Amino acid sequence: MIHVNRHILPNGLRIVHSEDKTTKMVCLNLLYDVGARDEESGHTGFAHLFEHLMFGGSVHIPDYDTPVQNAGGENNAWTNNDITNYYITLPYQNAETAFWLESDRMLSLDFNQRSLDIQKNVVIEEFKQRNLNQPYGDASHLLREMAYETHPYRWPTIGKDISHISNATIEEVKDFFYRFYAPNNAILAVTGHISFEETIRLATKWFAPIPSRKVKKRDLPKEKAQTSLRRQTVERNVPVDVLYMAFHMYNRFRPEYYHCDLITDILSNGRSSRFNRYLVQELKIFSTIDAYISGSIDEGLLFITGKPAEGISLSSAETYVWNELFKLKDALVSDDELEKVKNKYESEQIFNNLNYLNIAANLAYFELLGKAEDINLEVERYRSVTAKDIQDTANQVFVPENCNILYYKAAQ
Numbered sequence: 001m002i003h004v005n006r007h008i009l010p011n012g013l014r015i016v017h018s019e020d021k022t023t024k025m026v027c028l029n030l031l032y033d034v035g036a037r038d039e040e041s042g043h044t045g046f047a048h049l050f051e052h053l054m055f056g057g058s059v060h061i062p063d064y065d066t067p068v069q070n071a072g073g074e075n076n077a078w079t080n081n082d083i084t085n086y087y088i089t090l091p092y093q094n095a096e097t098a099f100w101l102e103s104d105r106m107l108s109l110d111f112n113q114r115s116l117d118i119q120k121n122v123v124i125e126e127f128k129q130r131n132l133n134q135p136y137g138d139a140s141h142l143l144r145e146m147a148y149e150t151h152p153y154r155w156p157t158i159g160k161d162i163s164h165i166s167n168a169t170i171e172e173v174k175d176f177f178y179r180f181y182a183p184n185n186a187i188l189a190v191t192g193h194i195s196f197e198e199t200i201r202l203a204t205k206w207f208a209p210i211p212s213r214k215v216k217k218r219d220l221p222k223e224k225a226q227t228s229l230r231r232q233t234v235e236r237n238v239p240v241d242v243l244y245m246a247f248h249m250y251n252r253f254r255p256e257y258y259h260c261d262l263i264t265d266i267l268s269n270g271r272s273s274r275f276n277r278y279l280v281q282e283l284k285i286f287s288t289i290d291a292y293i294s295g296s297i298d299e300g301l302l303f304i305t306g307k308p309a310e311g312i313s314l315s316s317a318e319t320y321v322w323n324e325l326f327k328l329k330d331a332l333v334s335d336d337e338l339e340k341v342k343n344k345y346e347s348e349q350i351f352n353n354l355n356y357l358n359i360a361a362n363l364a365y366f367e368l369l370g371k372a373e374d375i376n377l378e379v380e381r382y383r384s385v386t387a388k389d390i391q392d393t394a395n396q397v398f399v400p401e402n403c404n405i406l407y408y409k410a411a412q
Contacts, residue, residue: 001376002018002353002359002363002375002376003018003019004016004017004018004363004372004373004375005017005018005019005196005199006367006372007196007200007203009183009203009204009207009208010208011183011184011207011208011210011211011212012182012183012184012185012212013183013184013186013187013188013203013207013208013210014186014187014188014367015187015188015189015190015199015200015203016187016188016189016190016363016364016367016372017189017190017191017194017196017199018191018359018360018363019191019192019193019194019195019196020191020192020193020356020359021193023192023193023356024091024092024193025089025090025091025092025192025193025356026089026090026091026092026095026098026190026191026192026193026194026356027087027088027089027189027190027191027192027356027357027359027360028087028088028095028098028099028102028188028189028190028360029085029086029087029188029189029190029191029357029360029361029363029364030085030086030087030102030106030186030187030188030189030364031083031084031085031086031186031187031188031189031361031364031365031367031368032083032084032085032086032180032181032185032186033083033180033185033186033187033368034047034083034084034180034181034185035047035079035080035081035082035083035084035157036048036079036080036081036152036153036155036156036157036159037081037082037151037152037153037220037298038152038180038218039152039155039159041152041155041160042164043164043168043172044155044159044160044161044164045123045127045157045158045159045160045164045165046159046164046168046172046173046176047079047084047157048079048123048157048158048159049119049120049123049165049168049173050079050084050173050176050177050181051077051078051079051084051086052119052122052123053109053115053116053119053173054077054086054105054109055077056109056110056115056116056118056119057109057110057115058101058104058105058107058108058109058110059104059107059108059109059110060104060107061100061101061104061105062110064101064105067097067100067101068088068090068097068101071090071091071094071097072090072091072094073088073089073090073091073094073097073098074088074089075087075088075089079157080157080295081152081153081156081157081294081296082296082297082298083365083368085361085364086102087357087360087361088101088102089192089357092192092193092194095194095198095202096202096206099202099203099205099206099207100206102188102206102207103206103207103210106181106182106183106186106207106210107209107210108177109177111170111173111174111177112170113170116168116170116173120165120166120168123158123165124162124165124166126158127158127159127162127165128162130158131156131158132162135236135237135238135239136236136238136242136408138236139242139244139406139408140156141155141156141160142232142234142406143244143246143301143303143404143406144156146230146232146246146404146406147226147230147246147248147301147404148223149223149224150221150222150223150224151220151221151222151223151298151299152220152221153223153294153296153298153300153301178213179213179215179216180215182212182213182215183207183210183211183212183213184212184213184215185213185215187364187367187368188203188207188364189359189360189361189363189364189367189372190203190360191356191357191359191360191363192356192360220298223248223299225248226248226401226402226404227401228401229400229401229403229404229405230403230404230405231404231405231406231407232404232405232406232407233406233407233409234406234407234408234409235409235410235411235412236408236409236410236411237410237411238408238410238411239410240287240307240308240410241307241308241314241407241408241409241410242305242306242307242408243304243305243306243307243308243314243317243318243321243405243406243407243408244303244304244305244405244406244407244408245303245304245305245318245321245403245404245405245406246301246302246303246304246403246404246405246406247301247302247304247397247398247402247403247404248299248301248302248397248402249293249299249300249301249302249397250299250300251296251297251298251299251300252295252296252297252298252300252369253369255381255385255389256389256393256396257293258381258382258385259385259389259390259392259393260293260302260393260397261293261345261382262338262341262342262345262382262385262390263291263302263328263390263393263394263397264291264292264293264302265341265344265345266328266333266337266338266341266390267291267304267324267328268289268290268291268292269341269344270344272340274324274327275289275290275291275306275321275324276289278324279306279320279321279324283320284309285308285309285312285316285317285320286306286307286308286309286312286317286320287307287308287309287310288306288307289304289305289306289307289321290303290304290305290306291303291304291305297369302397304321306321314407314409318405325394325398326398328390328391328394328398329391329394329395329398331391332387332388332390332391333387333390333391334387335387338385338386338387338390342382342383342385345379345382346379346382346383349378349379353375359375362375363375366378
């Protein structure tokens with residue numbers, strides 16, 4: 001059981017805290033409630049661009065990394081379609097350095113053309129390396145555009161088009177910052193060797209002077225239910241063919257979210273999973289195959305991705321996948337099979353939450369979803385899923401009219 005303390009500053013910054021005296025380190029995890037879903041269709045990739053810009057110097061601190069290194073710390077950040085997350089770890093004696101650094105860049109970045117140009121070039125190169133020049137790199141773009149017609153999940157975090165980043169102006173960047181990077185749109189999670197009293201003292205000293213900002217209430221277009229199977233075939237200069245299937249699934253607040261997550265574990269988590277046991281080892285239809293969920297807060301996708309074995313066509317491979325999905329729909333999974341994936345999940349959670357850094361990120365995320373204390377309920381939510389739940393959800397999700405299929409073929 002993780003004990004959680006909480007406090008809200010007058011400017012709206014939510015603080016969650018959990019002390020861990022077994023480490024001599026402190027972690028500050030700052031989650032901003034902004035991701036790629038908050039972008040406009042003609043200006044995508046901004047949340048990810050800010051992941052980089054936030055390290056380019058703030059209003060009073062021209063260089064972020066040097067003070068971190070001098071204090072014996074480490075830092076990093078990541079962005080997805082829902083959130084932007086920054087974290088920094090330091091020895092407990094130097095914890096105030098983290099509060100100082102994070103508060104200054106929340107107050108304001110040092111907006112200048114040189115910094116913007118540098119970070120734009122970094123992101124553009126990343127776009128080219130990961131999505132344009134890497135084999136199968138555009139698969140995410142293709143699948144999202146096929147699966148979503150109105151919701152901004154239709155573009156990946158890196159952005160829809162490289163020109164959206166290359167054309168970004170200082171004025172657009174400033175506008176994005178002041179709309180979203182605000183104390184009343186952030187959650188500060190503090191863990192490790194620091195008391196709650198000291199956390200509040202330092203947070204009040206460094207973050208309380210930052211004014212709250214007008215953060216527009218999120219009002220995203222709701223994706224209409226898909227009513228027919230969507231298919232696309234592309235040919236690229238890649239080594240082998242790959243089959244991609246994407247099914248619409250439930251949002252993070254629905255119980256069926258947990259059903260879908262366990263379904264993907266039943267299908268592909270470990271050598272004894274169904275896909276690996278039947279389609280890879282016994283029938284040799286695939287050389288590799290995986291199933292996973294996007295983990296999105298709004299209605300996300302359940303993906304199946306596989307490389308057919310030599311001599312197996314994509315259409316034949318697809319048929320075998322459907323056969324396995326029909327088995328889930330037609331018969332209850334055994335108690336042993338369901339218990340196995342639940343045990344795996346529980347053990348992963350236990351190990352994950354032994355680390356103060358992971359706890360900080362998880363506390364911030366669960367606070368965003370509802371309240372940080374729900375971190376202690378997650379295992380039981382998975383434990384409560386029944387075989388009938390799995391079957392019912394499989395019957396709702398694994399239907400052709402809910403599916404998007406991409407044949408990614410190696411050019412002849």
